[in-house]
């Protein structure tokens with residue numbers, strides 16, 4: 001009897017221990033995820049909606065696959081099963097595509113088969129590979145390659161292999177090449193071994209590196225393209241439809257600033273870099289870049305004096321402004337952040353109208369209407385308040401205009417210009433150099449206005465951009 005009880009209690013303990021370990025194991029059981037689909041690790045800033053959209057699945061399917069009852073409960077680091085991806089398992093990762101990354105390069109680096117990559121990202125062809133987007137790649141168990149190598153003109157795969165302490169077979173296999181003839185000069189290949197900094201990217205040999213800040217660029221945003229090139233190389237290029245202007249900057253880099261128009265349809269557009277080598281030969285590299293919506297709201301209809309929206313008076317004035325703000329002065333007059341031109345009288349966050357708002361102007365008592373957007377930043381405050389220079393520069397225009405009233409334009413260099421409209425008085429002259437904080441004029445209500453206020457706008461290589469960006473961070 002006693003013995004039986006003892007045994008019984010031992011058995012119970014054993015059963016309890018087994019049960020406990022099973023309970024402990026269940027949350028870590030990875031087979032569950034692999035049975036039903038691959039796993040995505042939630043990143044900061046993700047929402048269930050954005051994850052469902054990224055994988056082109058419905059929110060309901062995502063919730064059901066993960067047994068989520070409350071769509072608001074989502075934490076970074078949480079693992080979500082992604083349904084509907086038959087034959088895919090393991091952990092899915094995202095890779096941000098920057099300029100110089102190529103479709104073939106990503107395949108080779110991650111060793112993800114082409115068909116799987118297309119399925120995960122819902123792309124039909126490599127031409128849908130855009131700068132500024134996130135691509136989904138499965139984290140493979142097998143090695144990822146980070147050492148980039150690039151065959152020089154006339155260099156054979158054997159020479160390239162020997163130079164990188166590997167063999168032709170490995171290079172062909174890693175880079176998914178059919179044979180040693182399938183690599184082109186300047187192509188990005190991956191080789192076994194450690195990556196060394198400053199290695200060749202997908203860019204041609206004239207370029208050492210290229211970087212674009214704050215991707216993806218929004219409507220009304222300022223693109224900052226920083227390039228390190230080989231000595232003696234002259235740079236040009238194009239973003240959307242504007243010719244880039246490069247200027248020497250810190251550390252031997254060349255920088256181009258380019259505004260993106262507020263009304264440009266969101267989508268993908270070309271970014272091209274052109275290099276002219278000292279021997280006169282040229283190399284170019286072009287990639288598609290994603291431009292996203294600025295989410296600008298629609299303003300209520302604006303009823304104005306018909307004369308101020310008559311193309312006969314507005315067109316010559318617009319053209320005059322475009323020709324004033326088109327040249328790119330090689331001297332950069334500003335340093336660091338811009339400071340609000342209304343700093344002397346208004347809080348730096350006090351705006352009565354922001355940049356980008358969609359506007360419809362209606363000529364009072366007429367059928368005339370004009371579509372546009374708000375090209376600058378409006379500051380509240382009445383007649384006679386002081387306007388200060390938001391950055392140093394040279395005054396290139398000061399005079400009356402029909403729509404813009406008493407107007408002053410300052411050249412800050414590198415194709416960056418400030419415009420100040422509707423002033424009651426202009427206190428600077430053309431040719432005068434001004435420093436950050438100097439009083440340049442007084443707030444007024446001249447031109448196409450409903451009341452006295454300061455309108456400040458900023459041009460970057462021929463395009464009006466959101467000046468708030470320039471108050472919040474330094475350029476370049």
Ligand SMILES: [Zn+2]
Nearest residue numbers: 376377378455
């Ligand atoms: Zn305005």
